[in-house]
Amino acid sequence: MAQHIGAxxxxxxEPPLLGRTQANGRPGCPPNTPSELAGxxxxxxxxxxxxxxxxxxxxxxxxxxxxxxxxEELSRFLLLGEDERAAFEMxxxxxxxxxxxxxxxxxxPNDPQSPLRRSVVPTIxxxxxxxxxxxxxxxxxxxxxxxCLVHRYPDRVLFLATxxxxxxxxxxxxxxxxGQNEALSFHWQKGIEYIASHPEIRDVVVSGGDPxxxxxxxxDHLLSSLFAIDHIEMVRIGxxxxxxxPQRITEGLxxxxxxxxxxxxxxxxxxxxxxxxxTIKAFNDLADSGVVLGSQTVLLKGINDSPExxxxxxxxxxxxxxxxxxxxxxxxxxxxxxxxxxVDKGKELMATLRGFTSGYAxxxxxxxxxxxxGKVPILPPYEVGEDEHYLYLRNWEGNxxxxxxxxxxxxx
Numbered sequence: 001m002a003q004h005i006g007a008x009x010x011x012x013x014e015p016p017l018l019g020r021t022q023a024n025g026r027p028g029c030p031p032n033t034p035s036e037l038a039g040x041x042x043x044x045x046x047x048x049x050x051x052x053x054x055x056x057x058x059x060x061x062x063x064x065x066x067x068x069x070x071x072e073e074l075s076r077f078l079l080l081g082e083d084e085r086a087a088f089e090m091x092x093x094x095x096x097x098x099x100x101x102x103x104x105x106x107x108x109p110n111d112p113q114s115p116l117r118r119s120v121v122p123t124i125x126x127x128x129x130x131x132x133x134x135x136x137x138x139x140x141x142x143x144x145x146x147x148c149l150v151h152r153y154p155d156r157v158l159f160l161a162t163x164x165x166x167x168x169x170x171x172x173x174x175x176x177x178x179g180q181n182e183a184l185s186f187h188w189q190k191g192i193e194y195i196a197s198h199p200e201i202r203d204v205v206v207s208g209g210d211p212x213x214x215x216x217x218x219x220d221h222l223l224s225s226l227f228a229i230d231h232i233e234m235v236r237i238g239x240x241x242x243x244x245x246p247q248r249i250t251e252g253l254x255x256x257x258x259x260x261x262x263x264x265x266x267x268x269x270x271x272x273x274x275x276x277x278x279t280i281k282a283f284n285d286l287a288d289s290g291v292v293l294g295s296q297t298v299l300l301k302g303i304n305d306s307p308e309x310x311x312x313x314x315x316x317x318x319x320x321x322x323x324x325x326x327x328x329x330x331x332x333x334x335x336x337x338x339x340x341x342x343v344d345k346g347k348e349l350m351a352t353l354r355g356f357t358s359g360y361a362x363x364x365x366x367x368x369x370x371x372x373x374g375k376v377p378i379l380p381p382y383e384v385g386e387d388e389h390y391l392y393l394r395n396w397e398g399n400x401x402x403x404x405x406x407x408x409x410x411x412x
Contacts, residue, residue: 031272031312044105060248067098081112087122096168103167103244115271115303126335147187156203163209167244171339173331192225199231207238220256227260240268246282254289264292271304272312283320294325301341307352314361324363351380355396
């Protein structure tokens with residue numbers, strides 16, 4: 001049915017409804033609480049690492065050294081499904097694979113559709129190339145400089161510090177680069193010189209790979225070099241370390257991060273099940289050290305594409321002083337079709353957040369446009385019409401309102 005307000009016809013629509021699905025998109029499967037995750041981690045350690053001391057488990061070097069990197073290793077912890085085994089057999093077509101013991105301990109071994117499992121364990125679906133997919137969908141190679149920089153926007157650059165991650169996500173935008181053997185640090189000095197010679201650059205985003213896998217000394221050198229440039233106003237670090245390897249957030253690292261201000265950390269958060277007690281402590285330690293925290297989340301089909309999952313995730317972030325910043329439509333990297341929702345689904349999910357929770361818990365939903373066009377915000381249809389006098393708006397409840405349109409007049 002259509003409603004007619006003034007001279008404008010607008011479609012009548014039901015307001016967005018909550019409670020249709022459970023938290024991970026499957027009936028009856030709400031997210032685990034931190035205490036429940038603590039029990040799962042304890043069971044995991046007793047079963048698989050009975051001789052590992054607390055001090056060893058808390059070492060981020062231990063976590064890196066004992067990453068699970070092969071199907072044979074993974075099968076000690078999880079009963080692999082046929083599609084998972086088939087994916088490993090096609091290793092020449094497979095994205096890089098590694099999982100830290102900590103992140104693996106969060107995965108329910110009895111649930112083959114566990115959200116965290118699906119996000120890091122390969123399946124045969126990622127070997128299928130669909131229309132519109134490519135190895136470099138964002139065209140970063142076209143804007144790259146000196147092997148470690150992407151200069152796309154006028155006042156900021158992307159500084160690729162490393163191609164190494166402690167855990168590899170199956171939908172990674174830079175899957176063409178991560179896990180490769182090239183040492184990007186060889187390009188750092190030229191990259192820093194490029195930034196210093198371009199005074200229009202005020203913001204540096206340090207990413208990779210994951211920069212927090214660098215040693216304290218190397219990271220300190222990079223940050224000091226960037227902050228020494230007069231026209232650099234801020235530095236951001238993109239990382240998933242607090243989720244996959246929170247043991248990395250040591251007092252030594254915090255003492256380095258405290259030296260540099262303003263320093264922002266953009267954390268890749270996927271699902272509420274990532275919020276172990278250790279991860280919560282890591283975020284609190286970072287916030288107490290003066291690091292400004294924001295999050296980036298990729299919308300993933302069957303993993304976090306329900307109102308309850310996103311709301312739980314964004315609330316969990318806010319409780320540890322992380323501001324939800326971006327919700328990304330999944331980039332069309334090669335073999336990612338099984339992860340991508342429709343854009344309409346994304347808009348519907350955003351409509352279930354706005355008004356139903358605090359504005360701080362509502363990130364900006366964006367598409368990073370293929371070919372290098374940059375990020376474009378996507379909104380539900382709140383603007384539904386306009387005439388000579390009014391702009392017509394639909395609010396979070398589905399009700400229609402009109403706002404007087406400002407008009408220039410001869411007396412103004």
